[in-house]
Amino acid sequence: MNGQWDFAFDDENIGVLEGWSHTVRGDRKINVPFTYETGKSGIGDERPHGVIWYWKNITITNEFKKDQSIQINFEGCDYHLDLWVNGVYKGSHDGAYTRFAFELGKFAEGEEVLLSIRVEDPHSEEQVRGKQRWLSDNYGCWYVQTTGIWKDVWLEQVSDDYVEKIKITPDIYKKTVTIHTMCHSNKENLIMKSDVYFEGKFINSVSGKLEAGVCQMDIDVYNKYVGEWGIELWSPDAPNLYTLKISILDEDDNCKDEVESYFGMRDIRIRNGLVLLNGQPLYQRLVLDQGYWKDTGLTPENDDVLLKDIEYVKRMGFNGVRKHQKTESDRFLYWCDVHGLLVWGEGPSFYKYSDKAAKNFVREWTEIVEQNYNHPCIIIWTPLNESWGVPAIERDVCQQNYSQAVYHLTKSLDSTRPVISNDGWEHTTSDILTLHDYEEDGEIMRRKYLTKKEEVLSCEIYHNNFRAAYAQGFGYKGEPVLISEYGGIAFEDNDKESWGYGEKVKTEEDFLERYKALTVGIKSLPYVCGYCYTQLSDVQQEKNGFLTEERRFKVNPEKIRAINDLPEGVFWNKKGH
Structure with missing residues (x-):
């Protein structure tokens, strides 16, 4: 259409x-x-x-x-x-x-x-x-x-009987996958059949009876001929995907509907101040991606532009994107699943707190989480950003309760992923502490988070102008820490309307010098387990991307990669038990 x-x-x-x-x-x-x-x-x-x-x-x-x-x-x-x-x-x-x-x-x-x-x-x-x-x-x-x-x-x-929704939950430790299927049907005696394959190799088949249009089944995906441990895990380095075929059968074994999907066997969890992917510490090297294009706005013109963005992100040495204030096309998430690019699922903001706004967001956020649950590339949910929509959250108990309610709602819909309560500052209950900081001097930024770590985490000092890490009444309890916005470096362009963070740079060398100082400074912090740089591409008046709106590189991507590939201080000496 x-x-x-x-x-x-x-x-x-x-x-x-x-x-x-x-x-x-x-x-x-x-x-x-x-x-x-x-x-x-x-x-x-x-x-x-x-x-x-x-x-x-x-x-x-x-x-x-x-x-x-x-x-x-x-x-x-x-x-x-x-x-x-x-x-x-x-x-x-x-x-x-x-x-x-x-x-x-x-x-x-x-x-x-x-x-x-x-x-x-x-x-x-x-x-x-x-x-x-x-x-x-x-x-x-x-x-x-x-x-x-x-x-x-x-x-x-x-048809009169068709698959409406599938919820797929892998368990890499049990080597099983739970398939929860909801169907549009009011008939009795219908059977749901699930077949699992890996790279064309048959793995297992399980059938169950539909009860009131719903069927849930656990499927053992262990196969001694697949992988080192009988399963193939999904990760950025090896984005392995299993094929899932679901059929609705009547009592005479006639197929009423059939759909094909896929899933990745991967586990994301928090332990000892670390984010673990499949049981191993994950250092996140992310770039903020707002998903705007020059002549098409929020709409990607075709799959090629999505694949090009993914290629550019990986070429620069990032292992993921923070998809900022947008739920991207399903095709984008599919290609991230295929190519192994990590994604933060973020809620687009409202900007005025009221009962109406609170209900509007909860309704849409619930749909976002449910509709994108099956993508293995999504590893974190971020419902709120920088107190947008909840501007008084630092002290207002009502808005704090709302943030907590959204956190717990998200965990009830998806208990498998970490949830960030309010990305950037003024967190309430949160699985990860994320901080935004656009300091342009890398050494000043490094010293602040190294020498004043306890003051920042305890909210004795503001880490970003007049913003504290936590809302009043909440505090640090050993969560992983990420710098989830920094940088935003713009080039001098003689355009009064364009902007970036800090003083504009004039040359590629100036850009790389600042980017390296900021990024290496973050990497040297032993308690910080990742970063997200602002941003992938220019967006209208905001000219602080690695790429122009037309997706042309402003700096050599291999030089960006060389900085991103530098070691992360003593992070890897931590054990994620």
């Missing part, structure tokens, strides 16, 4: 009253899934338009099976969507960063179907925004808004 749709702005919000849901009223064309703000959409208007409409005519061909219903899937649409089919209202969805679907029904061959979509995207600080501006112009580190459909749209046919 990607491609050209009819499109219209509804600035006066008259579309519903005038019956735009029943007929095409668009005076423009738009190239879905690119939003009207982007050049690739064919429109390229960056002004805010709070209500927009899409229309698409579909002719039912013989490719569609008569006995199956058609379902339309949206991977992402910002923010409130209403859908009509041939003028009949089908439903709505609120959110920006998660996928959803509507069942359209069954249609006869040759039938014409009109899809009418209304999207409302107010500039509200109470809705989940991420880095989208809520004023008319860009400012600080907030950029052009994203309105409407910005991820893939596709049709699929589903």
